[in-house]
Amino acid sequence: MQGEPVLEVRHLNSYYQENASIFGRKGPRRQILHDVSFSIGRGEIVGLVGESGCGKTTLSRTILGIVKDYDGEIIHHSQRPQMVFQDPFSSLNPARTIGWILEEPLRASGIRDKAARKAAVADMLRRIGLDESYAGRRPSELSGGQRQRISIASAVITHPKLILADEPVSALDVTIQAQILRLLVELQRDYDLSYLFISHDLNVVYQLCSRVMVMKEGVIVEENTVEALFDHPQHPYTRQLLAASL
Numbered sequence: 089m090q091g092e093p094v095l096e097v098r099h100l101n102s103y104y105q106e107n108a109s110i111f112g113r114k115g116p117r118r119q120i121l122h123d124v125s126f127s128i129g130r131g132e133i134v135g136l137v138g139e140s141g142c143g144k145t146t147l148s149r150t151i152l153g154i155v156k157d158y159d160g161e162i163i164h165h166s167q168r169p170q171m172v173f174q175d176p177f178s179s180l181n182p183a184r185t186i187g188w189i190l191e192e193p194l195r196a197s198g199i200r201d202k203a204a205r206k207a208a209v210a211d212m213l214r215r216i217g218l219d220e221s222y223a224g225r226r227p228s229e230l231s232g233g234q235r236q237r238i239s240i241a242s243a244v245i246t247h248p249k250l251i252l253a254d255e256p257v258s259a260l261d262v263t264i265q266a267q268i269l270r271l272l273v274e275l276q277r278d279y280d281l282s283y284l285f286i287s288h289d290l291n292v293v294y295q296l297c298s299r300v301m302v303m304k305e306g307v308i309v310e311e312n313t314v315e316a317l318f319d320h321p322q323h324p325y326t327r328q329l330l331a332a333s334l
């Protein structure tokens with residue numbers, strides 16, 4: 089980790105209670121994350137890779153406080169992180185305008201001055217490459233890439249220090265992916281952001297991240313700088329993932 093930490097996770101174990109039957113009887117308590125420890129430094133972009141079902145989303149849901157059944161320590165050194173999801177369509181309220189959607193996090197964070205909120209929204213729209221007229225549109229009137237720009241903007245608009253991005257470009261075409269990755273890098277520099285960037289795509293992680301953690305069945309089996317991990321993978325599972333991504 090570089091610099092002062094924005095997030096520290098120590099010896100984290102997370103669990104889900106499975107429903108055993110349609111009658112609502114409680115099923116077994118299943119451990120998903122096993123002794124996960126890492127830190128994210130200020131301004132760092134840390135990748136988290138691993139195959140489907142290994143526990144990546146569970147880790148971000150535990151960090152956000154959505155998964156409550158856990159032990160270990162989660163230490164936030166700044167305000168709560170914000171989240172960017174894979175599917176920008178389902179994460180944006182279809183009934184509201186883009187202006188309303190971008191104002192909402194500002195309202196929720198207690199900014200009462202309507203003119204100040206509108207000015208912040210106009211600034212943010214310009215920053216993500218859309219003109220102010222987009223404030224009056226609804227999500228259905230935007231392309232997939234534009235919708236993902238809006239969901240990134242709604243995460244950044246309250247100036248958090250850490251963004252948890254869960255497969256934020258996986259649903260997009262490759263050319264749009266490149267534009268969104270560029271936007272994420274620009275915003276990271278402009279706003280001094282850190283990202284935990286969750287992806288099953290090692291090529292995307294290579295382009296964006298400085299450090300990467302590899303997760304297998306809820307365990308971080310390897311962690312290193314991106315260069316070292318790609319050049320000299322230590323764990324057999326990392327080698328397997330790299331071979332599959334060629």
Ligand SMILES: Nc1ncnc2c1ncn2[C@@H]1O[C@H](COP(=O)(O)OP(=O)(O)OP(=O)(O)O)[C@@H](O)[C@H]1O
Nearest residue numbers: 104105106120139140141142143144145146147288
């Ligand atoms: N609400 C839940 N209740 C019970 N089990 C769950 C719940 N959510 C996820 N799981 C299980 O926890 C495990 C980890 O799921 P998780 O969504 O964290 O994986 P993931 O690595 O993010 O996968 P993907 O890349 O497919 O999103 C899986 O076996 C999944 O079935």
